[in-house]
Amino acid sequence: MTVLTARRTRWGLAAAGGAAAAAWWLGDRAPYPYAQRTLLDIPLPYLTCGRLDEVLRPRPGERILEIGPGTGLQSVHVAPQLGPAGRLDVVDIQPEMLDHVTRRAEERGIANITATESDARTLPFGEETFDAVYLVTALGEIPEPDRVLREVARVLAPMGRLVVGEFFDRHWIPFGRLHRLADASGLHLETRHGPTLAYLSRFRPCPRPGTVMSAV
Template sequence: MFTSLFRAILRLLAAVLALHTTIRIIRHFHKFPMPEFLANLIDNPLRRRLQPPGEMPIRHGIEPGMTVLEVGPGNGRYTVELARRVGATGKVVTVDIEPKMIERVTQRAQTEGIANLEAKVADVYDLPFEDGAFDAVSLITVIGELPEPERAMREFHRVLAPAGTLAFSEALLDPDYPLARTLIRRADQAGFRLKRKLGNLFAYTLLFERG
């Protein structure tokens, strides 16, 4: 019985690995935003263990009173934690190209009584904000979805205040997972300097400052 169970587990793991590899290959050649119907699927216990929602704003260097831009909110679980972290004197603006995703986040904020959060549809390559409008830009498992990450980073550089922080968190389970050295190279090309690195191969956070 134990042998049969062990084999079943191995087959399941092999199937999951094969699916993950297939998705990574597809996503490598065909980048597209995460569909709204998958928002809850990626908000799973394993991800929350690797990237605890309540801890992520701290890992990203977010402080009370900051004005923060979040890109790619998913179902809003991490977004509301950002808003709680900045407090009543701060503000979070979250953007996504998918209107239904923005509707989902707006509804979550209303349900949870979050008043310092604005969710809007926007193109990450042409953000509708003034130069230096934000103290921080925060992305969690999002940058790998973008077909032109360097172009997006240049736009982040524009909307960040001179002393602002650009923060990325990535997890190996994400099909769009980039290696840390890849993000560091791309950020450097966009005018950023690495300020801090946290974590390991399985889940890491990178914080950058403007060069």
């Protein structure tokens, strides 16, 4: 093999490796592995539970849906704020995650969390069921986030709110893309906290023709 051929082969292999890595980074949509669950308990900048409270504003008596709770870092923080008359539904595609949330809630004496195994692209709830829906570092991991947003718009009450938290990892949805997807699903932007690399944003269902709105 000449020096030139050897160099070309090395460059070819490097390019193929780079393309495979890029395809994995951009294309893989496997759910977050339960084996790596301990990492989920590390609070991310701009996405702390305190910030989630500011943007979601959970209130006693509300029924709220969390999609993709993982091990329940946010669930056990939000559910107690809903009180005994309120309820937090958590939906995840991985039963191990839901079992983890349920155990964690039991250890803390939290009795108002209901766990349901489901794919977020087909939510097992009726129209206008929830006062609020939230997803933290979950939307980008789910294939077809546009379908998830349409489902969220369907299950949200007319004055409900959606909060989406995204962080720069390989499943990250840049804020601009989320804004466009939400718009197309009938959800309009109300506020965004944090830079595009790590943000929490709140949306509301777009008013239906003839509706008189009074936001809280």
